[in-house]
Amino acid sequence: MADSSGLPTAGQSADPISTSAPSNNPSTPDTIHEPIQAADITPASNFAAAPTPTDEKKPHITLSTTDRSNTSSNPEDPYSLARYKREALDKRSLKADHPKGKQRPIKKFYNRQNELIESYLQSADEEAMEVEDQAENGPKVKFAQRGSFVVNVCLFIIQLYAAVSTKSLSLFATAADAFMDVVSSTIMLITTRMAARPNIVKYPVGRRRMEIMGIILFCAVMTLLAVELIIESARTLASGPKETEKLQIIPLVFVGVAIGSKSIMFVYCFALRRYPGARIFMIDHRNDIVVNIFGLIMSIVGQRLVYWVDPAGAICIATLILYSWVSTAFEHVPMLVGESAPTDFINKCVYLAVTHDDRITKVDTVRAYHAGQHYYVEMDIIMDEETPLKVSHDVSQELQRKLEGFSDVERAFVHVDYEGNHSVMEEHKPPYEIQAPKQPLFNRLKFWKTGRDTPQIENAPPTGILVQA
Structure with a gap:
């Protein structure tokens, strides 16, 4: 049994959260829609890849907060995560529930799941x-x-x-x-x-x-x-x-x-x-x-x-x-x-946004990165386009204040949008530009010796990036 599911590393656009049982193929994280099934929540890992140029037009995280039919009345734990913490982690209990599984990775999985749920529930304090x-x-x-x-x-x-x-x-x-x-x-x-x-x-x-x-x-x-x-x-x-x-x-x-x-x-x-x-x-x-x-x-x-x-x-x-x-x-x-924050920290930020206010319809993008010992957090949320400016301002400001209440957060920035179908790169200056792939070194040396220019590959897919100064 694997012990993790995929979420984006910080500094990347958020991919859909996986809250199903651990997948055997970590390269393709599962996708679900709200409401979150807390019984199946799994810890996240660091295998999520950075978004490729072909993925930039896709809307990323789409956690709908409008359907609250399965949530509890407890505002501190709306998805009743506390009841899904596994307390019995002795060998006999694990053997009874997972007779064919290896106990060490299973126990590690449940321990990490308990820690993840605990971090969600204690984030407000x-x-x-x-x-x-x-x-x-x-x-x-x-x-x-x-x-x-x-x-x-x-x-x-x-x-x-x-x-x-x-x-x-x-x-x-x-x-x-x-x-x-x-x-x-x-x-x-x-x-x-x-x-x-x-x-x-x-x-x-x-x-x-x-x-x-x-x-x-x-x-x-x-x-x-x-x-x-x-x-x-x-x-x-x-x-x-x-x-x-x-x-x-x-x-x-x-x-x-x-x-x-x-x-x-x-x-x-x-x-x-x-x-x-x-x-x-x-x-x-x-x-x-x-x-x-x-x-x-x-x-x-x-x-x-x-x-x-x-x-x-x-x-x-x-x-x-x-x-x-x-x-x-x-x-x-x-x-x-500006190294990326751990994926578990991204999970906690997303959970806070999802449970913050019913008027937040989606969480579009979450980024978190080091700015010294602590993190800077950037979050894009989606609200209805008919929402008054005063309401959207108050909701986003309160969410920003909650994010800055995390012990690991230095500053937080919350941006409100009315749709999530645009590319993240449209809002800021792109941090890199796409470059055509280079010829193999042998071919470049060969053409250099003959005094001719290196031929260009027509219709070659962009595979490299060049960081701008």
Whole structure:
């Protein structure tokens, strides 16, 4: 049994919602009409393809909200989704209901379905829950950030003393890592403070994206450190063995104190990892624990047994740092570019629009994309052309306010139309233009050598796109 059905990824026009049993062919999502049969609702997946040029003239999502014959009188759950949540997920119950199915994917399907229904029903309370959460955990996140900064400053001094005393390259690597922690922590504190203090005149939509910029700068600084350590360690390996001082107990104790302090801060930040500011420090503390333990071992082995173990250990440490921060940067860069929101989030936005007001006849298009840590949502709804302007304005504005009440939404824009048969591209400047397909590389080189122009394919279907500047 598959565990998902198709909905559009954000930034795309919405395809019809599938609320039937999981399909065996995910490339062709099922289509139904209102009213939604909540008993068969399935979680959505990410396999929905982007609309092709030939599909642009098709009206997309067509959820009629006019037929409410099968809805309940409960305004918070008009489709009675709560009664379709499956509570019995033990092996015996699943085996009785699905004797020929595999229990693990079936259980995964029902768990995800329950989560999806729960997210629908709690969507109206998200804003209040976010305010309560910020009041409860906001001071904890600030303490995690400031406490991490103070710990990084103290540990840099300790580790620098240990590295100078032992003249170990591995300990110098850990000291350099600690110094860059201080620099990057300063960047994070500054950018977080700027994000929390918006300038409405200069930045009309706030400076929340400044926090993501701080994380990316954090990653860039740590990446430069890792590259420098690799270069210096390679030089040491190439220069051959050198005489070094014997290890002393005090520097080793200092390194142990650093490991213990980082471990405490890691546990604290791990509990707050769902907040970006605390999560980035959690990753930093995790890396520092591994780096310090490994650096200490390599330093001892390098000075007591084989000289090349010390610089080789420094290279390993630097490689670990490089991989960790580059991967973290690649996770956050798409948020600035405008990556699509998950399909489950699109589902929740559509459900909110469908249940918002009976005068909304259809939901035409839904887009959601990152604008920093949170999303921008664009929604096109259809109302009767005879609807007074005052009514359509009030309905759409209230829907927009509800969308912005989601904890993951930064801004929402709701557009009202009276028909949904036009192309989405007619309302805005197209983000791309269709290009004719290129000749294979071999043919292009062949005609270039003979001095003739590459022949054009007549009546060739457009297959490529070119993003406009």
